Amino acid sequence: MSWLTRVRNAIASVTQKETAENLWHKCPSCGQMIFTKEYEENLSVCPNCDHHGRIGAKKRFAQIFDGGEYTLLTAPRVPEDPLRFRDTKKYTDRIKAARGATGEPDALLNARGTIVGHPVVAGVQDFAFMGGSMGVGVGEAFVAGIRAAIDAHLPYVIFTAAGGARMQEGILSLMQMPRSTAAIAELKEAGLPYIVVLTDPTTGGVTASYAMLGDIQIAEPGALIGFAGQRVIEQTIREKLPEGFQRAEYLLDHGMLDMVVPRRELRETLGRVIGFLMPEQVAA
Template sequence: MSWLTEYVRPKIRGLLQREVPDNLWTSCESCSQMILIKDLERAQKVCPHCGHHMKATAKERLDWTFDNAEYTRIELPKSPVDPLSFRDQKRYTERLKDARAKSHLDESLAVAHGKIGGNDAVVAVMAYEFMAGTMGAAMGEAFVAACRLAVLQRAALVVYTASGGARMQEGVISLMQMPRTTIGVEMLRDAGLPYLVVLTNPTTGGVSASFAMLGDVQLAEPEALIAFTGPRVIQDTVREKLPEGFQRSEYLRDHGMVDMVVKRPELHETLSRLIGLMTNKKNEEAKPALETA
């Protein structure tokens, strides 16, 4: 072996080869194409190849929704922990501890207030990363707190839904949050404030059967699963083949359950326009009464 192969060639290879970090790339779960993580973050986690909307964290949705990602998070009300002393493979308290450590959230709902297109707004985001966004007593309390804050600030309430349904570890207490959250929506209606719902993938179970379907305007991200019971369970029950795209956002829009299907990068502008139209209309209706008075 000559000095060229033993010494020079390894040196050249060392100069040409650069270490590539393991977290530089990811693959789309829909089309399997490789995507630079920086490009994916810039596109708000929408695949540039096929347009697939990947799951987003609660913090990411708050950053994308508020003007210049400027907002103030609120402290959520305290609720009883593990009211049923529930245990399956693990204690419920241990599951909560693990979920909080993993998600850096106290519960499956994050609430903040700020501006959307210059309009005052309160935004509540369901965190699928926290026990699949399941609905328990603490989440119900957080939702009502968001409604009260919106009424106090005379602001619109925007809710992003993403949930696997009721939280089995809280039994009937979880189901009680369905009427409780509905009362929160009625508070907004009584105050004449806009309530906008953005349905994301997936929105199922008790969430879809309560506050998720009560918006003044129902928006949804493309191809989001929106259902009470999953399509496989329904198909096994009725023993019939379901229509193409059944329970997806486009199907629900075509059948009158959803008003608009909006791509994620267009949501901020759409919400801004809707809140502006709804609040300006209310202000104009209030003017004649004030002038008469």
């Protein structure tokens, strides 16, 4: 055995779990490298610049529900690829890829649990699933969440995150806007609160429908919220838009939001709001 082989064999190998890719997270806002464990313990918020990272439905449920305990509601079954759409890929292939990457059936999941002792039904959109786009599956899940809240006489809390309507479903996607609006009207007719938490980003047809119809409008810091993109608006009106336009803090200053709440304070804030809106519920 040569000396080179002996030295090489003496060096401890690095397992896949110990690679830099798994140990570190690079903040997309400030570029700071953060230990992944530290980042996750801080609720996926950068400790350096307070950038609120995008998170999936199950992480969100674990953060907002008491003790991280909740019951997922069954996702409604809907026709897949109703228009037999194909661009550079088949739509069915895109759905399979999104399901494989996220482990979720579609971009919106509902769950039931308690927030500071108050029972609620909550829905969460996952931007990682095809940009959180609103298709028939998302529309059906939203309506199902609302009706589950009505049946149990509970408030409905929705966490929005979307790039807009799902283009692969054409007019069927756009039809989810009036459907969701009608469902919210049913919830209000039942005298139950509808609370919206806008996260980064919330844009397009979602903003133009259920994201802006809450009894209480809350947003996470720095969240991008709007209908059309800033560049499109500037090209249309031929004017330079203000700094921070379409960010949560700007919208709060101009009356479109009720509050901007950091993620670490969100659960307690939701608990207080639900207590104000449903005083008949006695927190445990």
